[in-house]
Amino acid sequence: MNRTGPLCAAAVLLLAVATPAAAAPEPPAQWKTRTHAALAVTPTFGNGVFRVSVQQAQGLGVGSFTVRTGPDHPAGAGRDLLFGGGVPGTSFMTVRDLTTGADYVQGQYLTTSTEIALDDLGPYTEAIGTTGFHTNWYTVLGSGLMEIDQYVTVHGSTVADSSVEVTTTITGTSTDTFQVQYLWDTAAGTDDGPVLQTGAYNPFGATATREVTLSGVDSVALADNDGGPSLSYGLTGTGPARITPPPTPPQSIQFVCWPRAVGAAPGRYRTDPAIDVATTGAGCPGSAGPDSAVQYLFAAAPIGTSGVRASASLFSTAPDPTSVTVAPARLGSPAVSATLTDTRYGRGVPGRTLTFGAGGRTLCTGVTNANGVAACGGLTEGLAALLGYSAAYAGDGIWAASAGKR
Structure with a gap:
């Protein structure tokens, strides 16, 4: 949704008089705890399988979101799929302007002078019926206008066909080149350090518990491992084919330690196979033990006037018969x-x-x-x-x- 007139003029004036400064770094574990405890304005929407909450409070990462199970989910209602207990803040998007080197960060954790909080660009938000939410940001760059739109949409009505689509588009007149990154703070119920598999979840299969970078995979699955598994879900890669609309294939998918990855610029994080993110937490000390996350990096492209689409879907399949x-x-x-x-x-x-x-x-x-x-x-x-x-x-x-x- 484009916004013009006085709002656009105000944004130009704001950029002319001030450049958003990076916040002073603080320990990620403390930041995560503070974010989770914040009293934020978080509209909740979705269907009986997935319930999504999106941040609207400026200063807390407008547009960041979290996902929980709904009453029709076989694992029961109110179980985290992304960390937060229904309060968003640790799963978010970053847009890197490869031409200028600036990083536009949706979350609150700014660590370098090249990072700009999207909250400072006067975000616009709107509900889309009862199953979606739209967040819009825009700014004027040296080469023209850049407009970012994020749509979070819940599709389907059953466990087998439900998904949560997160789509980011970048449009405008700017000739800069941009790259989109998602950092999703995965959870499975009360387990903030779920394990990962490639492909559909196999409860008898081997799992990844350490950092790894993947490319070209159809999908990945997450599951709790504090005791026997009780909750699993999938994240898209190049597929699976049943997800509609189809996901944009990412350049890479990284299974990472959230406290280590949260401050890294898009494309700059390097996974370390010595870091345990899901069992002992060796090298990944989260606020309550191991703290795994999934990071998507999408291919860079100039926006011109056609836009760049980057999306990923959190999906679910029926439990094993x-x-x-x-x-x-x-x-x-x-x-x-x-x-x-x-x-x-x-x-x-x-x-x-x-x-x-x-x-x-x-x-x-x-x-x-x-x-x-x-x-x-x-x-x-x-x-x-x-x-x-x-x-x-x-x-x-x-x-x-x-x-x-x-």
Whole structure:
């Protein structure tokens, strides 16, 4: 959305009399804590799967945002996918003017004299129905007008088709060359240091726990690792093909330590495979332990009058399907048992609770072992189950609900 007239004239006057100065650096952990605790104006929108909050308070990073699960998400409502507990501030966009060397930063953490807070450019914000939010900034450069528009939009209505699209466009008359970077402070529930996989999430697959730079990948997945996984989600790369509109392929995707990466200029951060961001936090001391993040860097391009589009989507797929196979009852201990299987991978699911019942009442509950087998009960439960019993798994954000009977 273009703004003209007195507003534009005021912006030109502002630039003529003052150049925004960089704030004094402070420890990232302290800044993150302060941002999270701030009483900010944060409109919330989305659908039943994703709820997005966007910052509107000037001085706190207008347009920065965070994402949580909604009431229809299988992992339950109110779980972080990006850090913040519903208060944005640590996931944001930076635009680098490669011609002048200036960095236009959406967040609050300014570390060098070349950085300019986008908050100082008089941002304009507007809701787009109940599923989107638009933020606009513009300024006059030596070579002409630069206008930045960010759109955060929630698409879909089910777990399988919902996504959060973040699109940044740069338009205007400037002939400078620009580059867009996103730094997303990933979380998975209360785990601020989730692990990463490339491609769709596989709960039995190997995970990355250290910094790494990726290129050309279709997508990446994040999941909590404080105990058994309970929440996973995906971030786009060159795909996946089912995401609409399709994402712009990034130049690189970096899995990084948020406190180390937050102050780096676009394209300047170098990942270090010795830095653990998801387990011990060695080399990455977040405010509450390991603190991983995902950083997108998009290809540089001149805007001319055609614009540059950079986007990425936070998406979700349905939990893995499961089955429950019930064994014959025994007049001993354990009396009842069943196996919970991930039918996508043909593997037993560990660490999940099965509820056993017969005759309309619960007999007992058991937790699955490494092979997916849960067992419980003694003689009393065995007698009650002789004529038939059932076992049920309630489901969560990783594995879907299922039940079996005998």
